[in-house]
Amino acid sequence: MIFERDLKGAQARLGELLDNARHAVAFTGAGISTECGIPDFRSPGGLWSQNKPIPYDVFVSHKAARNEAWRRRFAMEEAFGGAQPGRGHRALARLLSAGRLAGVITQNIDGLHQASGVPDAHLVELHGNGTYATCLECGQRYELSWVRERFEAAGGLAPDCAACGGPVKSATISFGQAMPEREMARAAALTRAADLFIVIGSSLVVFPAAGFPLEAKRAGAKLVILNREPTDFDDIADMVSRSEIGDVLGPFADQA
Template sequence: MTQAIDAGASLADLVAGGGVVVLSGAGLSTESGIPDYRGETGRRRRAEPMTYQAFVGGEAARRRYWARSHLGWRHIARAAPNDGHRAVAELQARGLVDGIITQNVDGLHQAAGAREVIELHGGLDRVLCLSCGERTPRDRLDRRLREANPGWDAQADMINPDGDAVLDDDQVESFRVVPCERCGGPLKPDVIFFGENVPPPRVRDCYALTERAGVLLVLGSSLTVMSGLRFVRRAAGAGIPVVIVNRGPTRGDDLARLNLDLPLGSALTGLVAALP
């Protein structure tokens, strides 16, 4: 306990200077009922998720994804911001946080009141047509899928951070997918799948924000994939202090000036309380 208190004081000292850029991952949303990918051990909880190549490669893969995601979206849409999200929004309102980069696709930073959040991997609340490029609200697609699948009453044993529910094959086979209303093309959630690249302009914006930071504060990310780790490496290489608050080890631990293994909600609430 003493170590945690001392570490918390160091965190407050670093954040009090302002210029903080937050890089958040799935661990920040676990207290909202959305599981992370790896847990405290760093070991993956599930098999590999849907890849971009599989999704665009065939109708069967898209049916499997949309059946599972249609059910999982109900869980994501009901999730509410937790103490960690609210603390980040409060730090931004106080002028201490200059920017937020999130690897999450759940929209909970914005729901807590945060502004100008860069969604590195996109957002589940939007849908993209792969043919004409039109973006539409997820709620609209949800209504269309409900109408196209009356009586579909599948139940999921588990919901994943990307809104993907685990379903039996027979539940998937009976599901009907709907096309783009404008052109009839295939629809995809406006998120970055595994095997798909983050748009270069978005990456450049994240690098620019990182390079202007006084502190890079990593929250709830194991930094296992390069998508987030590259910003930690960029900050550390530029001499910008990196602070990591996460349950369990991360791939960026050796680059951090301060590393806290603490529950995110209570740690960030305590941080806000410790600041003037």
Template sequence: MVRVEDVIEQVAGLAAGGAVVVLSGAGLSTESGIPDYRGPSGVARRHTPMTYQTFTGDAGARRRYWARSHLGWRWIAQAAPNDGHRAVARLQRAGVVAGIITQNVDGLHTAAGSTGVVELHGRLDEVVCLGCGARTTREDLDGRLRRANPGFDARAAAINPDGDVDLDDAQVAGFRVVDCGACGGMLKPDVVFFGETVPAPRVARCFTMVRQARLLLVLGSSLTVMSGRRFVSAAARQDVPVVIVNQGPTRGDGYARLCVDAPLGRLLPAVADRLCPAGADRVVSVAS
């Protein structure tokens, strides 16, 4: 049996040279109460995420999305960084981690104190108008939706990774969607939906980070979709070592020098303890 201490030493040893780029997925946020898609708390088998085409082309589907996301947003807004997020921030402050790419839309890396995070799929706490391009905060939209739906009293039992919740049609009926206050256009959370393309400059920035890395450290991602897996395959082509820490197998395991099946909230702080010199791990958490 492999000892946890030995695995920690392996990961720390590979990361010790610095210039580490982190690629994180939903599995990093599960200990903050946000489930992942395909890991131990995964919901992919019972939840179909909204596609861009359906959102923009079907008013009824858009109403269902906003009703469900209106509740789910409250869960995301209350989520706090966990020990894994804080450990990544410590490693960045200590100069071990050079860059962070996240597939998550919850903003928890930044809330933990990390800086310069490339949010590949955007953030749920920002809203964009598809008509004029105006951007507003989700907090502002939340207030507008509350005022437009004073009698909306639906309750959610659990949240999905994209900030959506499960509601039946009766709970959605009558929910009022609001439009852009500037032009009356369609509002959308500033996240990349399924069927939507990640902005090319953002992708190019990520490829540059991977190319300049000494190590690509994948945290909590099954790498099922190409959006994240392409950076792993690119690292392998460029002889950048890949380490994957995830609970369960991933589609990138064949590219990795080391695959670790372990809880991130336990392993990452232990790695940070070994690599962060005294005082370098003093990270001030900012509001999520």
């Protein structure tokens, strides 16, 4: 492991690894979005310290849980709805457009990768997307404005699907909900092909998503970890930096 304590050293080493890679893949977690004003889940003051997650089976089985889930979602919208892509998001979009990055696998649900210019064809959202909703029974898509209008008009009651009457849920993966098969397969294919796998802002404790960096390393890829806190995979990484993600990736956002 090379632990880059110096910011300039981290930038230079990452640049070298990208220059030598033919199939670089980024894997992002909540830490890439913290400079955008979106707190991560586990840190003090993070989302999990404020609200205990609602398991999928509870959401499906209890109307009161659906009411609470949507109340929380719209409360978050008030606080974080105006978030814009940060330097890390913009850097990955620029690296993709320049052909220096093959794809982005993300655990995030905030939609900031798309907002930065990352095309859907090169983005794998393992945990879904919180910027719209779907019916759990028929799959009908709903915009959040549709849900909110009906939620508020009903005095805080979650709306059901207009097409089939099924429960409407944000298009995210909740605890106890099956992982999306298509996205897992896409992530696995990107991981197997990677010769450089860059973890950005993930604590690497949520599985099965956290298994991809280990799979990439075992397949022979160089492993880079950019994260403020230590992870369980630091010892097997080829480079680790705990500098601020936006500081490390910022220069790459400006490169052609």
